[in-house]
Amino acid sequence: MRRKFVAGNWKMYKTPSEAETLAGDLKSAIGALNGAEMVVCPPYTALDRVNRVIQGSNIRLGAQDLHWEDQGAYTGKISHDMLKDVGVSHVIIGHSEQRTYFHETNETVNKKTVKALSSGLTPIVCVGETLDEREAGRMHDVVQSHVRGGYAGISKADALKTIIAYEPVWAIGTGKTATPEQAQEVHAFIRGLLKEMYDAEVAESLRILYGGSVKPDNAGELFSQPDIDGGLIGGAALKAPDFKAIVEAAS
Ligand code: PGA
Numbered sequence: 245m246r247r248k249f250v251a252g253n254w255k256m257y258k259t260p261s262e263a264e265t266l267a268g269d270l271k272s273a274i275g276a277l278n279g280a281e282m283v284v285c286p287p288y289t290a291l292d293r294v295n296r297v298i299q300g301s302n303i304r305l306g307a308q309d310l311h312w313e314d315q316g317a318y319t320g321k322i323s324h325d326m327l328k329d330v331g332v333s334h335v336i337i338g339h340s341e342q343r344t345y346f347h348e349t350n351e352t353v354n355k356k357t358v359k360a361l362s363s364g365l366t367p368i369v370c371v372g373e374t375l376d377e378r379e380a381g382r383m384h385d386v387v388q389s390h391v392r393g394g395y396a397g398i399s400k401a402d403a404l405k406t407i408i409a410y411e412p413v414w415a416i417g418t419g420k421t422a423t424p425e426q427a428q429e430v431h432a433f434i435r436g437l438l439k440e441m442y443d444a445e446v447a448e449s450l451r452i453l454y455g456g457s458v459k460p461d462n463a464g465e466l467f468s469q470p471d472i473d474g475g476l477i478g479g480a481a482l483k484a485p486d487f488k489a490i491v492e493a494a495s
Pocket of ligand 1: 253411415416417418419455456457458476477478479480
């Protein structure tokens with residue numbers, strides 16, 4: 245049985261004080277629940293304060309990215325040690341906004357995933373096609389290249405520690421959700437791929453999240469699909485009652 249998993253991606257929203265307030269609201273609303281695993285991923289500047297707030301609750305802390313080097317002259321980047329020092333346990337890697345706007349490639353996703361694993365952070369590896377790619381019939385090729393590229397050279401033991409998020413780019417922040425059937429189809433495809441790349445154990449045990457306009461009113465149906473193990477939530481993660489409803493749908 246795969247335990248459901250819900251992560252909130254706060255993106256570039258919330259100052260440290262606003263984040264502290266939201267974290268406090270979430271702690272009261274869901275902090276004691278223990279159905280689904282829950283992670284919040286605030287901006288870097290809010291990690292420390294959110295970490296202090298969620299102490300003693302079941303909410304864990306995630307970051308939105310990391311660099312693959314340990315340290316160095318990399319202006320604007322953040323390292324695994326910096327993240328772990330403020331209580332981070334999970335990290336989103338290869339989000340489509342990184343791929344689209346900030347030159348993220350399968351190769352950099354792979355380097356970041358390797359680094360996260362070697363430093364004991366749980367990577368949430370994002371994959372997913374754009375609308376053009378879907379309409380051109382290239383959806384499976386793109387998703388396949390994201391998964392194979394992201395996991396290149398990663399051992400079975402390490403792969404078992406990861407989480408995948410399938411996020412069709414056309415559904416992110418657009419209010420257009422993939423139908424549960426569309427999402428399920430791709431999730432099953434990814435599981436088949438994992439079986440080819442590794443084996444049945446990896447295919448069966450990896451959690452594959454869906455992301456893209458998950459809301460309280462569609463979460464239940466999405467999460468009830470056999471291969472959907474929870475969600476990576478953007479917009480709806482910024483409102484405590486909405487995030488709570490989504491976590492409950494997963495529990
Ligand atoms: P959304 O974002 O829920 O606002 O569509 C999801 C994501 O980008 O992870």
